[in-house]
Amino acid sequence: MLKIFLLTLLMISYTTIADEGMWEPYQMEGLKKELRATGYKKNISNLSDLFKHPMNAIVSLGGCSAAFVSDQGLIATNYHCIERSYLQFNSDAKNNLFETGFVARSKEEEKKSAPGARVYVTLESNEITKQVLMGVKDETADIERAKIIEENIKQIINNCETTDEIECRVRSFYSGETYKLEKVLKIKDVRLVYAPPAYIGEYGGEIDNWMYPRHTGDFALLRAYVSKDGSSKEFNKDNVPYASNSFLKISSRGVDDGDFVMVVGYPGRTNRLLTFNEIKYDLEVQFHEVVKFLKRGIDLINEHSTDEDGSKLKYRGLKSGYENYYKKISGQINGAKNFKLLESEKENWNNFLRFIDKEASSEDKQYLEELLELVGEEQLESRARSYYGNSTLIATVKRIYRNAIEAEKVDSERKPGYQERDQENLVNRIKSLNYSFDARVDKEIFLDRLKNYANIDNSYRRPVYSELLGLDGDFVETKNIVEGIYSSKFNNSKTFLQLMELSIEELQKSEDPLVVFANKTYQESLDYEKKYEARSARRQLLKSKFIGILKKYYEASNKQLYSDANGTLRVTYGNVAGVSLKDGVIYEPFTRLEGIPQKHTGKKPFNASKELLELIENKDYGNYLYGPINSVPVNFLSTLDITNGNSGSATINSDFELVGLAFDGMIETIIADYKYIPQARTISVDSRYLLWTLEKLEKAENILEELVITK
Amino acid sequence: MLKIFLLTLLMISYTTIADEGMWEPYQMEGLKKELRATGYKKNISNLSDLFKHPMNAIVSLGGCSAAFVSDQGLIATNYHCIERSYLQFNSDAKNNLFETGFVARSKEEEKKSAPGARVYVTLESNEITKQVLMGVKDETADIERAKIIEENIKQIINNCETTDEIECRVRSFYSGETYKLEKVLKIKDVRLVYAPPAYIGEYGGEIDNWMYPRHTGDFALLRAYVSKDGSSKEFNKDNVPYASNSFLKISSRGVDDGDFVMVVGYPGRTNRLLTFNEIKYDLEVQFHEVVKFLKRGIDLINEHSTDEDGSKLKYRGLKSGYENYYKKISGQINGAKNFKLLESEKENWNNFLRFIDKEASSEDKQYLEELLELVGEEQLESRARSYYGNSTLIATVKRIYRNAIEAEKVDSERKPGYQERDQENLVNRIKSLNYSFDARVDKEIFLDRLKNYANIDNSYRRPVYSELLGLDGDFVETKNIVEGIYSSKFNNSKTFLQLMELSIEELQKSEDPLVVFANKTYQESLDYEKKYEARSARRQLLKSKFIGILKKYYEASNKQLYSDANGTLRVTYGNVAGVSLKDGVIYEPFTRLEGIPQKHTGKKPFNASKELLELIENKDYGNYLYGPINSVPVNFLSTLDITNGNSGSATINSDFELVGLAFDGMIETIIADYKYIPQARTISVDSRYLLWTLEKLEKAENILEELVITK
Secondary structure, three states: OOHHHHHHHHHHHHHOOOOOOOEOHHHHHHHHHHHHHOOOOOOOHHHHOOOOOOHHHEEEOOOOEEEEOOOOOEEEEOHHHOHHHHHHOOOOOOOOHHHHOEEOOOHHHOEEOOOOOOEEEEEEEEEOHHHHOOOOOOOOOHHHHHHHHHHHHHHHHHHHOOOOOEEEEEEEEHHHOEEEEEEEEEEOEEEEEEEOOHHHHOOOHHHHOOOOOOOOOOOEEEEEEEOOOOOOOOOOOOOEEOOOOOOOOEEOOOOOOOOEEEEEEOOOOOOOOOOHHHHHHHHHHHHHHHHHHHHHHHHHHHHHOOOOOOHHHHOHHHHHHHHHHHHHHHHHHHHHHHOOHHHHHHHHHHHHHHHHHHHOOHHHHHHHHHHHHHHHHHHHHHHHHHHOOOOHHHHHHHHHHHHHHHOOOOHHHOOOOOOHHHHHHHHHHHHHHHHOOOHHHHHHHHHHHHHHHHOOOHHHOOHHHHHHOOOOOOHHHHHHHHHHHHOOOOOOHHHHHHHHOOOHHHHHHOOOHHHHHHHHHHHHHHHHHHHHHHHHHHHHHHHHHHHHHHHHHHHHOOOOOOOOOOOOOEEEEEEEOOEEEEOOEEEOOEEEOOHHHHHOOOOOOOOOOHHHHHHHHOOOOHHHOEHHHOEOEEEEEEOOOOOOOOOOOEEEOOOOOEEEEEEEEOHHHHHHHOOOOOOOOEEEEEHHHHHHHHHHHOOOHHHHHHOOEEO | OOHHHHHHHHHHHHHOOOOOOOEOHHHHHHHHHHHHHOOOOOOOHHHHOOOOOOHHHEEEOOOOEEEEOOOOOEEEEOHHHOHHHHHHHHOOOOOOHHHHOEEOOOHHHOEEOOOOOOEEEEEEEEEOHHHHOOOOOOOOOHHHHHHHHHHHHHHHHHHHOOOOOEEEEEEEEHHHOEEEEEEEEEEOEEEEEEEOOHHHHOOOHHHHOOOOOOOOOOOEEEEEEEOOOOOOOOOOOOOEEOOOOOOOOEEOOOOOOOOEEEEEEOOOOOOOOOOHHHHHHHHHHHHHHHHHHHHHHHHHHHHHOOOOOOHHHHOHHHHHHHHHHHHHHHHHHHHHHHOOHHHHHHHHHHHHHHHHHHHOOHHHHHHHHHHHHHHHHHHHHHHHHHHOOOOHHHHHHHHHHHHHHHHOOOHHHOOOOOOHHHHHHHHHHHHHHHHOOOHHHHHHHHHHHHHHHHOOOOOOOOHHHHHHOOOOOOHHHHHHHHHHHHOOOOOOHHHHHHHHOOOHHHHHHOOOHHHHHHHHHHHHHHHHHHHHHHHHHHHHHHHHHHHHHHHHHHHHOOOOOOOOOOOOOEEEEEEEOOEEEEOOEEEOOEEEOOHHHHHOOOOOOOOOOHHHHHHHHOOOOHHHOEHHHOEOEEEEEEOOOOOOOOOOOEEEOOOOOEEEEEEEEOHHHHHHHOOOOOOOOEEEEEHHHHHHHHHHHOOOHHHHHHOOEEO
């Protein structure tokens, strides 16, 4: 009995071997030793090539990751990644897919997606730093620098986007120290194949969100379609399944404790390469501000949205986003405290400063000083910036107004975001308001945010905007003004689309109070945009210099630096492992089916169905019994280093088989976005639970036959 | 890495071998097989003899258990067992022993205890069922039965108590199916030797109460003194340390995971032999009533006690008792639900009924039916009974009044509780009010309880009492009446003692409103007392019949029955073992020193001192490092079966060395009082933490030298 401790200790110390990092594939060759230490025995070259198996089976849904799992365009991702564009879009009061779940028993039964739902397949990725910065020097004035970079990027994208099925993105790495061009195929016809009922897909809901032990069946299946000629087209019944270059087999054997695993996906954002001043501000001020902002947002939605007018359903997505982020930031506040982040980062920063003192040029020192000044300036303005705006109604009409102005120019001279290539996206955004916007609720949220904005010192507020809304007077008057603006006849998706048909001349003539407001604030918005662009260009220069020294600092101690997450494809590798975060408590690496009835209360979010409970009661494990836990594993932990955006990423074993889908982190270590923590864990839903559900609960034989299941 | 699961499973299934049971020592011989299975290898005869080592080292503090740990009367028990009579009694605003802790560096420095604080050493224990029931038959009328039993018991005690240092108690086992006479030595001079500061002794306070992982140093040391001639006397500086017949050595090696351990102590009360009707009522009604009652009590104390007048300190004990019980019952409510207690007990009961149907006589069946009727009757009255009274002021004066009446009779005819032998206790109870009673706070609590009482249907209320307090009229009037009663000049310890000097004639002449109230309610109280006594005698008969059948039922499946806990010495044996109560979470058997800084916030109850934190930070483990956890163990779990009253019990290894002090159970399984649950665990403070604290933090060399420490 003694041995459990020795093993526990082994496990805990073992995990500190696992390397942090959201690596770019090209960096994998340099990590040979570390990869071998985690137990990876295969060829490493596959892992460093974006266009070889398994990398080329990995796709993005925009905000989520996913993977092809058949030769007929079938895609596996998280349930929570398809809620808005697939479940909410296809649900109404009568037919609520959240409650019933959905299984297409044939391709004909598959459901189409909301406008703008896409699958993005990476086709090319190239470094283009020189092209982006062509014509700028360190001494170029900020406004000029911003303009040149914008023009260069526009040019690069223009040259790259040869057809409308291609999207090209210039991505900044290391805060603009490096740029890369990502060329992706936009698959426009994506259909819902399978989603479990919410009592599986989001079992535990907000309560279990970011928590472990977890019992969430956070999986779903989509299918990508293209036209018969292979080009990407919008939904059409003649479209055919997309045949990807490769796809992942699904393992029914799954993983063991300690096994090598990796995740390839599209993490959205981390903040691991900040200056100490930025970390300190985020931890001490910004986190608390954001938490307040989000909490208030949740309360406002609860207060003002109703079942009767359908607004509750419309704001379901925003609310759950707020809640998710609220819990995350709250966890980061606690994590920062528990792991003494500020203290350790202060020490790291001081070491870095000592290095600079010795090794950096006086010019670089000057740049760093200036960077810290700029950071300080932005921090002073940050509160005003978060409470400015917050009206979807006004923002939408301002965007339509701006679009009309840009439409007067030739395409190449238009502002990015308003070019020909952006029109489809603009229309889709407006269409999506149909099921995510209600003018009444929007007004209430706006008014509340505006009150906070009004209370900010007016030197930080936009003067024209403040004047028009009467922010220096009695707020009762402001309310009347806002009522006036919201009395506009343009107040929903349909009328916004009508408005989009108007020319700038027609808009400028309009007496509609909302359009008038957009018109009157146009010049100020433009001025602020320029100001921020100039500053952003300056930041790009200063951060590049900072990263330059940081790279030298890392090299000096023989370490590879990796760029903060930026929505591009990254690889993280590690091992299946439990964890102890509190003395005396061990989280096991796997949870069991039996944990579901343990949590079941009959009420959402713990409302398992009778059918599911019976299958578990009867120990009807089928082929998915995992001996060591004497049950079917539901979720498992691993040492992988992921963040938001990685949701839906395939967790794969060393044979490149899908053994799970990553879907969450743990609240206790979520501060890892700021600093990697060895105790941080990724929660994946186990492939055995996915297969068990499809077989036992859903009896989805057509899907099981299509998947390539390994034993 | 796989093996951790196998071990975990082993561990969990292993614990189901460990036998439930709070056994009487004589039953140990019948448990040879089970004892061997848990790893006990020594002679079993020692465990079955109350008067051999180690049993004769075990003592009671009344409500808590304890053990001799030196040949000079040194006693180890829990910190929470000495708070009232030793710490609160010796503390005031200037000198707060809760904050400083206390170490007597020599015998001269030891602190005396509050009046009435005792150590009880068991001298004899004999079955006396026949003597108690002599002269009663099944058909004896209830009132007569009650009277005979009372007289028999009085006689037995009278014959037994030959000197005033001896106390004799007739204890009912199996609800009166069996009676035993316990003869104990009352040691009256007990002194405080050592108590850690509260940040160790109750680290985690109410928050961690009933919880694991735990980091509480719940230990303290007392010393028993007797006069030079060996007789027990009140505090006197000429008294000498009591030399017990045996004492426990203290192990510095401690226990390993899986080791055999046992606890010998005085568990207070369990309810494992109830009828289903009683369990159902407790679970569905009574638990919720009690929780409400306690919660309100806590609120009332918070609302009405203040630091300024010292009432907050006075009600500290009552409040913490309420809180403790509140948390316990709340845990029992949840535990009953989680372990589906009602469902399983229903099934057990049905099996029992089937057995009765076949095996019991029609007479016994009739008795059982009657028992269930009686139980139902009592349940109807239970609410009124809990809200009746609740005034310490009135109860105390009524007791004094009754005492004066009984004083008129010859001693042998007085009511038990008012005899010569009880006078000391009556006086001590009044003296203790000095530091645990405040008339103002008492009045507020009484008024609130009275309001609830007034709202109960008057057929359940006492008519004279209700009439006198105007409970059927406006409660404002009741308030005035209560104010009148509380305006009495008898309102504290000192004046109560003066009142006790008066004869019944003097009392009856008194015009003091409180004494008048006691006088006017006297007859009614007596009537109710008789009614309850008659019913209790009936219950004793009916329960004896019930237990008779139950014993047959157990015998039929070859099982030994053990009596519910009743404050007599019991043995429980088992193993050191962690536990998993929720899928995916394992509680390790040991907690570590490092858990203390993890929980430290600087605020009570997590306010470890700088000194303690530094010792831990420096890993200054001394000789107490336990390799498998790489630290000094603070608390540990075992499968022992204990309940309230076991607090302070020595946890001993198979060499009869003290390896810990049992102090708590786990909230999740505390429903075990109603039904043994294999996952139930006892939390002990580890002997290594006690020794480490004495050596490293307290530098209490005098104490360490006195203890016999084994390696």
